[in-house]
Amino acid sequence: MTENRLRVGIVGCGKIVSQYLESFRRLDGVRLAAVADLDPGRAQAVAEEYGDGVRALGVEELLAAADVDLVLNLTVPAAHAEVALAAIAAGKAVYGEKPLAATTGEARKVLEAAREAGVVVGCAPDTVLGTGIQTARKAIDDGLIGAPVAATATMVTPGHERWHPNPDFYYQPGGGPLLDMGPYYVSALVTLLGPVVSVIGAASHTRSERTIGSGPRAGETVPVTVDTHVTGVLVHESGALSTLVMSFDAVATTSSNIEVHGPLGTLAVPDPNHFDGDTRLYRLGGSEWETLPVSAGYEGSGRGYGIADLAATPEGQEPRASGTLAYHVLDVMESLLDSAHTGKAVAVESRADRPAAVPLSRKEG
Missing domain, CATH: 3.40.50.720 (NAD(P)-binding Rossmann-like Domain)
Known part of the structure; x- marks a missing residue:
């Protein structure tokens, strides 16, 4: 430097x-x-x-x-x-x-x-360093929903080949919905709830090829060699259970990207593929969702x-x-695919500390 x-x-x-x-x-x-x-x-x-x-x-x-x-x-x-x-x-x-x-x-x-x-x-x-995930994390740390019991994380799309001009790598080893989009969701879940100790999953591979929808290669087909719909349950060290759905085979969903449930309330967490977005809270005994003020993370990141x-x-x-966090996230995803293929729960051997929270701040000139 x-x-x-x-x-x-x-x-x-x-x-x-x-x-x-x-x-x-x-x-x-x-x-x-x-x-x-x-x-x-x-x-x-x-x-x-x-x-x-x-x-x-x-x-x-x-x-x-x-x-x-x-x-x-x-x-x-x-x-x-x-x-x-x-x-x-x-x-x-x-x-x-x-x-x-x-x-x-x-x-x-x-x-x-x-x-x-x-x-x-x-x-x-x-993305987990932005105001979206960090505001949700602060809400959890401040006890607004009580001790987290469970979470859901959902990402569905009909496939990146519809918009990406060279989508080949999405359908080769190292790609697929879990390894492509899963890092955003699993990193967010670890940031919110801590490391994962075991997983159980299921997966499917519905098509052998995809057709490119845009760019100079439009109409060309690419082979698919990976699972294109993966779902499973992550058991966090804290005892919380996260249900994960990652798909290149579905069209749309009404589910929040991530929801975290506790005895005192539920958080609707913004898209972990983005840096910002609203965190919403539904309190026990409440009658409607409330949007929490931005309270943590790098603004404008x-x-x-x-x-x-x-x-x-x-x-x-x-x-x-x-790199340690990224390795743990990769281990969680690889273990989930192993579980999907064997039909058995798989222990996640690696560990990563829950990353330090990001106070509300700007990191730019």
Whole structure:
């Protein structure tokens, strides 16, 4: 780091990169130094769009660059571990898009390599640091619903191929509704209710191919090799039970994204794929839902705030959007798929501390 700013190099300049660039323009603690992509033209376009001296480099050049402290890994899930391990070998900290890796085995190698190298690993989603999930967490911590008993988390969509021009990776190992969208929901559930100790699940695979609905490949089909509807129950260390439904096979739902139930009330929690949104409370004996005032989290945040939080974390402490949390979330999801395929409950071996709460604050210039 220099001038108290974390210097970031991005590997992977696909669709998601624009959201990170928007945040980086607003964050005092982060400076974008370089970008790389397997398509040099795409990296060059991102560098020119961002300006501010950002360089378009080859991947190996970026990993060797002296002015890159942290590598932001925005590659497809199947490449997450490979890129992360290369960055760690180059002495760089790593922050990756979710999931941390395609499998817990690969993710474990990333964390072990980082420990040996003495570098920090962070991982999306950082949506849980925004005002939506953090306001709900504060309501729980303040006892507004009593000790949580149960939660439901529901995400249904007819499939990302309807809007994404290159949806192949959503239907390959490392993809599917659980590994794609599950990290948002499971990370939120762990933030709200604490770590998970066991799971039981069921899953289905309804179609062998999907048809791309937009872009230059519209009408082309892609093979489906993963489960596209996954449901299950997560048993939290606290004793609370969360019911999870993740689907690329359904059209719509009237359910809240997440609801948390306690003896004194129920919370309707906003979409964990977003940073903000209303948290609503229905109190025991009440007659209607009330919207709680925003009371915690980074205001006005967006993708990349987890990196700013990492940059501000004291040395020796884990950032809130940590690799350890991401590993636990991946372990929960992999265990849920194992349970779905075996028909038996599966113990979740990993543990992650419930991340520290985020006081209501702004992290931008």
